[in-house]
Amino acid sequence: MAEVVEVLVPGGKATAGPPLGPALGPLGINVKAVVDEINKQTATFNGMQVPVKVVVDEKKAFTVTVGIPPTTALIKKEVKIEKGSPEPNMQIVGDLPIEAAVRIARMKQNDMLSYDLRNAVKEVVGTCVSMGVNVDGKRPKEALAAIDAGEYDKVLAE
Structure with a gap:
């Protein structure tokens, strides 16, 4: 065996x-x-x-x-930080471009619970919340609202 x-x-x-x-x-x-x-x-x-x-x-x-490294490790590499924020809601340690979030979501999609790329990107952005990392210059929760509003549809379609 x-x-x-x-x-x-x-x-x-x-x-x-x-x-x-x-x-x-x-x-x-x-x-x-x-x-x-x-x-x-x-x-x-x-x-x-x-x-x-x-x-x-x-x-x-x-x-x-x-396997593919954890989402947090991929975010840290993209943002070029050693670790996430000790106070995620108060102290921001970096900014993740939305294109990088899409790239990470594509890498991790098979390991995620999401059925489509949009929701996989939202999972990556959700991870940014607990790490103290902004997404495309916005707070992660604002970025999630922007994804839902369709602001990033062009990036998601590529």
Whole structure:
């Protein structure tokens, strides 16, 4: 029976230490080979936490599946901030262009509950509320109202 290990690793910088090493060691596979493969596949997500799934079969062969980083990590990368605001309603730490919100929504759409791009973008904007990040120069709740009013229909249609 195949064994499955799911972990969050830093993009391009996974090591044989925790959480990977202790999870993979007992399975009897070459941990360094797995780490090298993970780092190769996650290099584009440098600086972000990336969900990774390693499946090890009975013959000790492994496959690595890389997921999309959490929405918060993608927003932080786009806005170029280290972390969200300690007081989201009082202190704004950045501004996310609506085009970036659409790009993030497209990346994450398969993992979201939304059925269409408009609602997926609204989920991304909703995440900005708790991070203290404005969207297109507006407070996130104002941006949500603008999306509902159709102000961004042209961007959403592209």
